[in-house]
Amino acid sequence: MKNFFVLTxxxxxxLQTFSKVxxxxxxxxxxxxxxxFLCINRDKPELECEGKCQLTKKLKAQHDTDKQANERGQKQEVQVNLYCQSLPVFTSYSPIAIVSFLSNYSFSHTSVAYHSIFHPPKTIV
Structure with a gap:
């Protein structure tokens, strides 16, 4: 049932897309x-219309129908920015500068691990 609905x-x-075809x-x-039976010029064989008048009439009617559908279906365009032109500014900090209160404990330890992990990649040549 689902496949029938999808195919329909x-x-x-x-059919709507290829209506002229x-x-x-x-x-x-x-x-x-x-x-x-339908040709307007069927009584005038010298014009050699061969039903082209009916074809022109149907194509014009189809064009008018498409034009009306497009006018009804037109919606106001909405512009959405999907990117940001300015990059946010990240400020770096050192862990030693954050702890700046007075204490009797001496901070002789530096953050070597902090700088050893976050570094630009090295190229191997």
């Missing part, structure tokens, strides 16, 4: 009937 929606979308195929399939 796809067929409707494709559908009109042309319909004209070619029913050309004899159109020439004999």
């Amino acid at each position: 929606l796809m067929a409707i979308m494709l 559908v009109v042309l195929v319909d004209f070619q399939a029913n050309k004899e009937y159109i020439m004999e």
Whole structure:
């Protein structure tokens, strides 16, 4: 059931997209009937219309329908920025500068591990 629903929606979308092609195929399939019964110029064989008047009428009607659908479906454009032009400023700090209160304990230890982990990659040549 789900596959049938999906295939039906796809067929409707494709028919809407290729509506002019559908009109042309319909004209070619029913050309004899159109020439004999629907053509405006069927009484004037010297014009050699062969139903092209009906084809032109159907294509114009299809064009007008598409134009009306586009006018109804037009929406206001919304611009969304997906990137940031300015980079945020990161301030670096040293762990020793943060602990600046008075104490009897001497801070002789430096943060060697902090600088040994976070460094630019080295290229091996």
